[in-house]
Amino acid sequence: MKKSLIIASSLALVASLAACKKEAEAPKPAESAAANAGSMSDMPMAMEMKHGKGVGTVTEIDAAKGMVTLDHGEIAELQWPAMKMGFAIKPDLLSGIKVGDKVSFEIDWDGKAGTVTKIENASK
Ligand SMILES: [Cu+2]
Incomplete structure (x- = not known):
């Protein structure tokens, strides 16, 4: 019981951190929608070695x-x-x-x- 609660809350934390980061990188709603729709191959500037x-x-x-x-x-x-x-x-x-x-x-x-x-x- 306690363990699953901890897992759930840490997942929520990760999710909120990810959302926060995404917002900082793409402040315009239109841009972030486009970014989410595109695949990695459409974005040559992505973190690709x-x-x-x-x-x-x-x-x-x-x-x-x-x-x-x-x-x-x-x-x-x-x-x-x-x-x-x-x-x-x-x-x-x-x-x-x-x-x-x-x-x-x-x-x-x-x-x-x-x-x-x-x-x-x-x-x-
Ligand atoms: Cu150089």
Whole structure:
């Protein structure tokens, strides 16, 4: 009896949190109706992991935070133009990489942030 009550109330909490989040993201009723009707494939900006490859120059390394900033060229897979931006990176991938190096790299992009999954010094 008590257990099912707890489950029911925690479900209600999850449901209300989800509703709250949805409202914050899509304040206009018309927009949220359209979003609910559409499938994931209609929304390329949804949290879908994408993979890209590029070349660039290392402009900053923060090994403690696990961050690398790359001045990179176009990344066709992600339809990105050339730009300078920061990526998360596992510190062990940074061994042998220093600021100013030309690198070829691969990244995972979740729609908000990128993580370098592979990086190679291309200036040697
Ligand atoms: Cu970029």
